[in-house]
Amino acid sequence: MAHRLTIGLTGGIGSGKSAASACFERLGICVVDADVVAREVVEPNTQALADIAQHFGPAIIQPDGTLDRAQLRQLIFADPSQKAWLEALLHPIINQRLKEQLTNAQSAYVVFVSPLLLETTQHQLTDRILVIDCPPESQVARAALRDNIAPAQIEAIMATQLSRTERLARAQDVLHNHGSLDDLEVQVGKLHQRYLALSSRLD
Template identity: 50%
Template sequence: MSKMIIGLTGGIGSGKTAVSDRFAAHGISIVDADVISRVVVEPGRPALEKIRDHFGTDILLEDGNLDRAQLRQKIFSSPTDKQWLESLLHPLIAEETLRQLSEAQSPYAIYVSPLLVESNQKGFCQRLLVVDVSEETQLQRTIARDSNDAEQVKRIIASQASREQRLALADDIIVNDSDLKSLHEKVDAMHQSYLALV
């Protein structure tokens, strides 16, 4: 197991994946809550059957996979459905997360989750790294990436911890307001400082 686990978080559209990809390029083990959340709802998994029973068969795509865009729309317009889904998935995600973190072999590991601040997931981590951007940037990037309308993106942003809450808890901050080259340089410097800590 890695000697230190760094929690990596940031709001939707902040660039968490670009940051974690750069850490991975340095040979660092990445455990990603979004990837795990997709694994636990794969066809054949009990969670997917429960989701289908709860929301109906139209929540599935033709190939039997979960229609994540439709599910996102449903849960962000119904707090009750969101709560039901979280109570189903969070324990499964936590279990798989702990399994993957225990197998990490790099000097330190990165645990990526958009909900580190809002949930008890920060208990997995010794440090918290926040990727920070303005809300306007979050909005523009997410609309461009996911083809979501602005109102839905605003609802997602509102459902996450505020920028101020994340920054207040951060041990380390990467401001992602420039180009990819600049972001890579910031991650490279952070990688060196983490190696010095372990």
Template identity: 50%
Template structure:
């Protein structure tokens, strides 16, 4: 069983996924990590990006300057669409390969664009980590040290909170502290094990 885990930027997806992995030994596949793999130096996708945006999009060591790219694509929707069309199929292939290697009772696919990219088609259930938008904003500005306007642009590009919740089978509410989030994850884990038992 593959379970999708999503939520807006700054919602606490990583904290939730880490709890599933460290406390319960669940195999976690992170779509953000896969998005880094497909643009490593020497990969064809990186060359396509350079051809489109120029060498200024690279760091001195020849790797992708993700901050510079993010600035470009979130300022121009057409550029973002071009980038997504290039990367989403490659990321999907990486995700599928990794999920096939899972040996835990179920696997977790963590993706900020789970619904928008169609990756939810790979999953049996969807967990949404939900927080008020004001919390998302303040957490991300603090964590990434980026301007509020850039965070708002990223939030606009992601599914709106109501849209995400519409796809949710399970919701983790993360407006409180880490202990509260962990308790919710632990309860969900037990529920998934019970679900698997009834299915077998």
């Protein structure tokens, strides 16, 4: 099977990765999202969720059988060794699932969305890095509104991610998410044409 051009889309928390990936999907492009896969591997009745409950105790499971993400987030931010344990459990499962989805993608090219694309080995699965960028104050405001979490916690998450400068230095392409959704759509449309041209060279 021929190699399919894989675009790695990343950006800090609240930068607009979901909005950008939705633009690509509207153009008929297959999107593989690391956050979606990370949720799927800990759904009720999965082995990973059972392992997490055994390690952190049954209180980590909510009455409806799902993982208490807010509680888990607090536990791993408070204790780096717990974060390391969780990553050792989940990263191999997640990466295997991501590779399968990227291989099975049925579009001219594939967009792989991951918040930690450049902080982990996931960037090795991509051909080009596309960074979505916006001012840090916009990131905090958007993430607080979306996730209903305190600005201080968002800033703590931002501190674990690459700095804006480092991320931009590693990008081959940049989406500037400073304006409207229409503006973002126009930028994605231009990149789409570029990626179609690049992918045709791989065929």
